[in-house]
Amino acid sequence: MSSTAVTDIKFGTDGWRGVISDNFTFKNVAIVGQAISEWVKRDLRPPRGGQGRRVTVGYDTRFLGKEYAQIISCILARNNVEVYLGQAPIPTPALSYAVVRKKAVAGIMITASHNPGKFNGIKIKNSQGGGASTEVTKRVEQYLGKTPVRTMDCAEAIQAKRIKMCDFKADYVKFMRRYLDFPKIKNARFKVVQDVMHGSGGRILEEVLKGSQIRLTLMRDDINPYFDGGKPEPVVEYLGGILNKVKREKFDLGLVLDGDADRLAAIAPGGEFISPQRILGLIILHLVRNRGRRGGVVKTTCGTMLIDHIAEDLGLELYETPVGFKYISDLMVSKRIVAGGEEAGGIGVQDYIPERDGTLAGLLLLEMMAYEQKNIKQLLNDMERKYGRYYYERSDLELSNRALDMNRIWSIKSLLGEKVVKVTDYDGIKLTCEDESWLMLRPSGTEPLVRAYSEAKTLKKAKALIGVGERLLKN
Known part of the structure; x- marks a missing residue:
């Protein structure tokens, strides 16, 4: 094993990412797959109620995502790990939910999130669906190149049921419909547009809202691994189309997902960009005032002072973490947290998996509008009159x-x-x-x-x- 190959693989804030065919190669993905297999076999125990060490594997719409997911799956299967592999591109939160639903010890997601199209990556999820801790990723790094890669033919692994193909999306959509106060949303007649940014969010919002009177329009919901030459990141620089559309066609709410649909931005009537910081404030207010939730709230060190004032007014304990949702996720496991969020648009909520979810966060904004019978601009104005504009x-x-x-x-x-x-x-x-x-x-x-x-x-x-x-x- 080349030491150069191993040193090319470093896990950062949210997994390992690299440039496709540069350092993110089939060979390096296989090295990581074997290291993950060693970690699963040596460090993890089957969860209570589980049948054995099983891992869920998913991928988004990036170039070669399916092939990378198959490489990881075949290596896990050859190493006697039971594998549940997604049969189509899915959001990262759908993979996280599958970890919990399938009683897996871990999840592996092939995605580079909001990075440009030339990148791909690997995220590791723990048994609760949250992001793997720094301790876990360092442990995986220690296994890199220590044992030869052991793999098997994918078709044979599926035939032998060592890899089971799954529709993770169906369970994920059902869960979100149960989480929401769907009867409250069902009869609302808001006009909503969502920019999927060619990512794995696809038409999931449409499926969740099926049977409601919400008038939904989707943008860039087709697969384009090049992401129009930009980044699938919900920041103003890449959102000219939806900003103009919301203003021109008088939508009540615009929603934007990133490449793997775990982050969110929003657009108010008139084409005003709503930063994730303000979205988090609205979601906290909604969950406490309208849904009766209690507990703490979490922001990162680069989070807005708005959250401090909301937490103080509502009598909620405020926690502050380093940047990276995995730190918020840890608190969501150890504490009773109403909501936690990061500046990049990742927001997680109570009684869900301890993970961020862009689609669910957007649906909660819509639910708040239905509860209070106001569009998003009116809700923002109410919040900022009371707590200040930042x-x-x-x-x-x-x-x-x-x-x-x-x-x-x-x-x-x-x-x-x-x-x-x-x-x-x-x-x-x-x-x-x-x-x-x-x-x-x-x-x-x-x-x-x-x-x-x-x-x-x-x-x-x-x-x-x-x-x-x-x-x-x-x-």
């Missing part, structure tokens, strides 16, 4: 192989004339000022970038703070 900005920059100079940033005493009153450095570095504005710089865990984040009570100041961050990174 403007959030992000910029991604290459650091030209230079390390982030933490000591230099630590020494900053003021930003744009406001005194820095708090410095947080457990995930990147964040400077918070007296007026609640803040700037954060953090290396990405999924891409070769450094991200600058900012928030302020005016858009002008949020943009100015990003400018400060960019200058700190470039100079």
Whole structure:
């Protein structure tokens, strides 16, 4: 085994990602598959009520996703692991739900999430459907290249029932319909458009809403592994089509999924982009006020101050984690959490799997509209009149192989004339000022970038703070 091949494989914030036919090759996927097999056999016990060590495997709409999933499945099967393999592209949350439903010890999802089309990747899910911890991914890395790859013919494995082909989507749709207050949504007549961004969200929203009077239009629901030459990421840069459509055709709500449908953004009437930070605030309010949920709420270190004020007003305990939904997921397992979310659009909710789900988050916005008989713009206005309006900005920059100079940033005493009153450095570095504005710089865990984040009570100041961050990174 080449040491070079193994060093090309590193798990980041949300799995291992690489460029197809560069470091994300059939050979390297097989190496990872064997390492996962060793981890399953040596480190995991069958869950109570399970029949043996079984693993669910799924893939999204990216190039060669099905083939990579088959490689992983055949290696697991040859290593005496029972495999449930999805028969078609699915969202990552559908794979996570299948882990729990099939009483599996783990799940493997072939996806690079919101990365450009030249990437693919592997996410590992634990037995509860949440993202694998750093301890787990490090353990898998330790097994890389330690044993020869053992595999078998896929058709033979299916014939011998060592690989079982499954329709994960059907169970996932049924679960979401049960989770929602569907009678409340059923008779609402809102006009909704969803941009699937050519990802694995497909026509799932249409299936969940079947039988309702919601007037749904889908955009980019076909498969295009090139993603129109951009990234399947729900940020303004890639959403010109739906922004214009919501404004021009007077939709009550626009929804946007990322490539594997675990993240969400939304659009208000008039074509206004709604950031995931504001979406999380609305979902917390809805679950507490309308659905009677109680518990804590979770945001990441680059999360909005809006959540702090909502949690305080509702008497909910607030938890803050590093960036990465796996940290939120851990809290959802150990604590009673109403909802938790990250700035990139991943939101998880109570009494579901401890995982983010873009489709479900969008449906909860729709459910809130039905409960309160208001469109999304009216709900936003109500929330921000009470808790304040915060403007959030992000910029991604290459650091030209230079390390982030933490000591230099630590020494900053003021930003744009406001005194820095708090410095947080457990995930990147964040400077918070007296007026609640803040700037954060953090290396990405999924891409070769450094991200600058900012928030302020005016858009002008949020943009100015990003400018400060960019200058700190470039100079």
